[in-house]
Amino acid sequence: MEHSRDIADVPGRPSAAGWVSRVNFDPPLIAVSLSRDHHTSRGIDENGTFSLCFPGRNLVEKTDYCGLVSGKDVDKSGVFTTYMGDTGTAPMIEECRFCLELRVNNTMELPGDNVYVGEIVSAFADETMLVKGSPDVKKMDLFFLTMPDNNYWVLGEKIGDAYSVGDALIDK
DSSP states (O other): OOOOOOOOOOOOOOOOOOOEEEEETTTTEEEEEEETTSHHHHHHHHHSEEEEEEOBGGGHHHHHHHHHSOTTTOOGGGTSOEEEOSSSSSEEETTSSEEEEEEEEEEEEOSSEEEEEEEEEEEEEOGGGEETTEEOHHHHTBEEEETTTTEEEEOOOOOOOTTTTTGGGSOO
C-alpha cells in the first residue's frame, strides 16, 4: 500500500456510501452495500472500481449533503475537489485525510442492494496524518455513521491494544 498523496485536479463524481466493512485480511477486501438504482452503483458496475474516502469532523456537513441528494439529480462534483489514483476511474476526495482505491473482486445481488467487495489497489493519506508511515486515526479526527440511530460520531479514546488486552484471561 502506498502512503503518499499524489493529487491531480481531475474531474470526478463523488458519491456517498454509509455501509462499509472489512471482510478479508489477505488479500485486503472491503465490502460496501448500495442500492442498485443509485448513481454510485452504476459507476461501480461500469468501471469495476470504487473508492472509500474517510472524512474528518470538519467535513460532516458536506458529507451529509452528499448522502441527502442523489447523483442522478445533482452533480456533486463541486462539493469536493477530486483526484484519480492508479485506476483512473475511482474519484477520490482531496479534502479527506485518507482514501482507499479498490477494484471490484465480487458482487452479490441482494433483494434491494448490491454488495460490492473490493480489493484495495492503493491508499492515499495526508502525510501530516501519518505516524511511522501508518494512518493515525486520532489525528484524522474521523467520524462515522451509526444505525439505527442515524447519528454521526467521532472516534473516541483508545481503550486497549487489540489481540493483547485479553491476555490476562487466557490460561497459561
